[in-house]
Amino acid sequence: xxxxxxxxxxALLLSAAMLWGCGSSGSGGTDVQPIDPADVQTVGIFxxxxxxxxxxxxxKWLDSKHAAGSYGGSTGACLACHDPDGDGAEVMQAFGLAxxxxxxCEACHGGGSAHxxxxxxxxxxxxxxxxxxxxxELSPRLAGHLANNPFSNLISERFLDSRHAGTNVNTQTRAxxxxxCHSHEGAVLYLNAIAQDGSRDLMVRSxxxxxxxxxxALGTATDLSVKTCxxxxxxxxxxxxxxxxxxxxxxxxxxxxxxxxxxxxSAEFNLCTACHQVNLDFEFVPGIGYNEGGMYVYTLxxxxxxxxxxxxxxxxxxxxxxxxxxxxxxxTHFQGLLNKEIFTNAADLPLFAMYEEDEDGxxxxxxxxxxxxxxxxxxxxxHDPHSASKFGENFLTDADSFFQAVAYAQGVGExxxxxxxxxxxxxxxxxxxTPCHTGRQLPNVVNGLSRADLGSVRWNPLGCVTCHPMTEIxxxxxxxxxxxxxxxANYEFAFNSGEVVPVEELGRNQVCFxxxxxxxxxxxxxxxxxxxxxxxxxxxxxxxxxxxxxYGDESGMVATYEGILEGVTYRGKSTTxxxxxxxxxxxxFTYGVEGGATCLDCHDVHTNSIRESxxxxxxxxxxxxxxxxxWNQRAAKGNVTALAxxxxxxxxxxxMATVNAGFNANLTAFLDALHAELDEVVGKxxxxxxxxxxTIAGGWPTRELAHAVTTWKVFYYEDRASWAHNRNFAYQMxxxxxxxxxxxxxxxxxxxxGSFSSWTSLDRPEPIN
Numbered sequence: 001x002x003x004x005x006x007x008x009x010x011a012l013l014l015s016a017a018m019l020w021g022c023g024s025s026g027s028g029g030t031d032v033q034p035i036d037p038a039d040v041q042t043v044g045i046f047x048x049x050x051x052x053x054x055x056x057x058x059x060k061w062l063d064s065k066h067a068a069g070s071y072g073g074s075t076g077a078c079l080a081c082h083d084p085d086g087d088g089a090e091v092m093q094a095f096g097l098a099x100x101x102x103x104x105c106e107a108c109h110g111g112g113s114a115h116x117x118x119x120x121x122x123x124x125x126x127x128x129x130x131x132x133x134x135x136x137e138l139s140p141r142l143a144g145h146l147a148n149n150p151f152s153n154l155i156s157e158r159f160l161d162s163r164h165a166g167t168n169v170n171t172q173t174r175a176x177x178x179x180x181c182h183s184h185e186g187a188v189l190y191l192n193a194i195a196q197d198g199s200r201d202l203m204v205r206s207x208x209x210x211x212x213x214x215x216x217a218l219g220t221a222t223d224l225s226v227k228t229c230x231x232x233x234x235x236x237x238x239x240x241x242x243x244x245x246x247x248x249x250x251x252x253x254x255x256x257x258x259x260x261x262x263x264x265x266s267a268e269f270n271l272c273t274a275c276h277q278v279n280l281d282f283e284f285v286p287g288i289g290y291n292e293g294g295m296y297v298y299t300l301x302x303x304x305x306x307x308x309x310x311x312x313x314x315x316x317x318x319x320x321x322x323x324x325x326x327x328x329x330x331x332t333h334f335q336g337l338l339n340k341e342i343f344t345n346a347a348d349l350p351l352f353a354m355y356e357e358d359e360d361g362x363x364x365x366x367x368x369x370x371x372x373x374x375x376x377x378x379x380x381x382x383h384d385p386h387s388a389s390k391f392g393e394n395f396l397t398d399a400d401s402f403f404q405a406v407a408y409a410q411g412v413g414e415x416x417x418x419x420x421x422x423x424x425x426x427x428x429x430x431x432x433x434t435p436c437h438t439g440r441q442l443p444n445v446v447n448g449l450s451r452a453d454l455g456s457v458r459w460n461p462l463g464c465v466t467c468h469p470m471t472e473i474x475x476x477x478x479x480x481x482x483x484x485x486x487x488x489a490n491y492e493f494a495f496n497s498g499e500v501v502p503v504e505e506l507g508r509n510q511v512c513f514x515x516x517x518x519x520x521x522x523x524x525x526x527x528x529x530x531x532x533x534x535x536x537x538x539x540x541x542x543x544x545x546x547x548x549x550x551y552g553d554e555s556g557m558v559a560t561y562e563g564i565l566e567g568v569t570y571r572g573k574s575t576t577x578x579x580x581x582x583x584x585x586x587x588x589f590t591y592g593v594e595g596g597a598t599c600l601d602c603h604d605v606h607t608n609s610i611r612e613s614x615x616x617x618x619x620x621x622x623x624x625x626x627x628x629x630x631w632n633q634r635a636a637k638g639n640v641t642a643l644a645x646x647x648x649x650x651x652x653x654x655x656m657a658t659v660n661a662g663f664n665a666n667l668t669a670f671l672d673a674l675h676a677e678l679d680e681v682v683g684k685x686x687x688x689x690x691x692x693x694x695t696i697a698g699g700w701p702t703r704e705l706a707h708a709v710t711t712w713k714v715f716y717y718e719d720r721a722s723w724a725h726n727r728n729f730a731y732q733m734x735x736x737x738x739x740x741x742x743x744x745x746x747x748x749x750x751x752x753x754g755s756f757s758s759w760t761s762l763d764r765p766e767p768i769n
Contacts, residue, residue, distance in 0.1 A: 258293020300336025
């Protein structure tokens with residue numbers, strides 16, 4: 001027994017001595033030879049740690065999602081990827097990392113039983129195949145994965161079939177300076193050089209640090225390999241390679257509620273624009289966006305302008321007369337001027353023809369897409385990086401598709417993608433707000449994650465991936481042919497009042513419904529205390545609560561006058577746009593039936609405009625198709641607008657007659673100012689401004705007045721097209737609001753609420769008394 005124990009200890013010491021020969025820096029690998037995985041076994045992460053106990057690679061791994069962030073529960077199906085070698089049991093002993101599953105060294109490098117000193121490993125430098133063991137089709141818990149990361153399925157398959165992986169002749173390996181973006185070896189050299197340089201200069205200056213000669217030294221195209229996962233991601237941390245995040249402390253950044261330090265360029269933007277290049281000027285503007293805390297704005301660099309000295313090498317690799325629309329984003333993505341003498345490639349001239357020229361006729365004026373380079377999803381808001389998918393065909397093969405995609409991107413940048421707007425730049429703690437104000441979080445909800453689990457994320461603009469499943473698009477696609485996202489099968493579409501809408505009534509409008517259904521449902525006003533009342537306490541439907549008004553009383557979201565006025569019943573879901581075989585539009589918002597209308601039939605959501613002329617979405621139908629050139633002068637709009645004006649008159653008269661006594665300081669000050677204003681028009685504008693406020697101290701003198709102004713706010717300010725979405729409901733609510741204040745109102749002679757043909761009067765109605 002004594003002899004056997006001594007032999008065991010001797011073997012253990014010899015093994016430790018041999019493992020020590022690995023070195024402890026964790027930075028080896030380039031000299032390690034590969035070995036057949038079948039010839040080795042795993043030895044466990046503690047064994048690895050005896051040599052690789054520290055160093056930068058280990059530190060990066062410890063902070064990565066493969067270590068500290070690898071969850072996955074305890075089921076075998078989950079552990080196959082979240083703790084494939086059972087290293088979670090040893091990681092405390094090995095690295096002091098407690099209570100977690102880990103994706104250890106051997107999960108990517110293969111078994112280490114033959115790895116002594118610089119002994120062989122199956123995969124010294126793991127490639128796509130090793131990543132694809134887990135970053136593939138995510139069965140059996142696909143739904144759970146997509147709820148937490150909607151972009152996580154089939155990553156390796158998408159990548160291997162993409163232009164980034166060299167499946168297209170234009171992206172296969174190239175030598176010399178082209179190797180920086182057209183090979184794995186060149187990309188790693190180039191991106192590490194950028195990180196070493198520490199500025200964006202190297203990204204547009206190919207001669208800095210001898211980069212060009214170093215790229216040439218890599219060899220010919222046949223010596224190089226196509227891009228792989230680690231061309232863009234650090235193998236141990238998973239973080240993006242390249243310059244990383246650029247942070248500054250701009251003057252004026254603390255003037256609002258934003259932080260003092262601001263991101264100027266995100267790691268993602270710096271990585272993507274290392275190859276898809278653009279040279280930008282930027283300026284911090286205090287007081288805009290970010291709760292008025294100031295934001296950076298970006299324009300094309302002055303060097304692109306006429307009259308400036310243009311150095312091709314100092315701006316982008318694809319420069320001068322060789323600039324092509326597929327190689328850089330100079331000519332589309334950012335606003336600014338482009339010197340007409342620089343961009344002269346004959347094949348590209350039709351592209352520049354869509355831009356106006358400056359007043360001197362020397363530059364093209366590019367509107368840009370209003371992209372925020374500081375966003376961590378600056379590029380992936382619209383693109384799936386693994387499949388390299390995008391909207392719009394190659395300009396040279398399908399110019400119409402390309403032009404449409406550019407126009408839509410410009411429109412989105414002005415509306416849902418406007419990163420400076422308050423709607424998409426605010427610091428917000430309420431997770432109920434998160435999905436509709438953060439472009440990358442709404443897909444989580446679509447895939448089944450509850451709003452409560454989203455957490456509070458700083459708002460960011462909506463992009464293509466918000467409404468379209470870009471991960472399911474192969475190559476360039478047209479907007480018209482790309483369906484919007486559909487929610488998980490058992491998702492309940494419900495107003496916050498509790499009223500449920502059958503999914504078959506929504507069809508392609510599911511995303512629109514979730515963000516435009518209204519927020520806080522109206523209350524029974526008769527149950528509120530008498531006296532001063534804030535309109536926020538009656539209803540806060542939020543901006544553009546289209547579906548709340550469209551579904552009328554059926555939504556349960558609007559504070560009506562039932563129970564307050566006798567004999568009142570209200571219109572439910574609008575059928576104004578009912579089936580009309582003549583123009584194939586109708587069926588309300590029911591898309592699933594033939595001829596069923598969608599939001600897109602009336603709105604171009606990419607520009608937030610009424611569809612006066614946009615034939616590319618659905619059968620060429622526009623408002624003009626059905627209503628003629630004077631569609632914007634419809635009687636419904638005129639009558640609802642007139643009633644809204646009349647309600648303001650009545651509210652104004654009521655306030656002017658109110659004795660200002662016993663109210664709180666805010667309401668007292670407002671009434672004093674209103675009574676002192678001799679100009680009636682200005683006075684009524686003061687009333688409107690107070691109504692538009694989200695909430696106000698002191699509110700209104702009576703609950704009846706608060707109810708009336710809430711009606712105006714919902715049907716004229718929050719839903720500015722209530723006359724189109726549900727004209728009957730809007731008309732009823734305005735009429736009853738007027739009568740609730742003791743003013744009798746009578747419909748015009750011959751008027752019938754249910755007969756559209758009787759909606760002919762555009763004259764301003766008048767109250768009887």
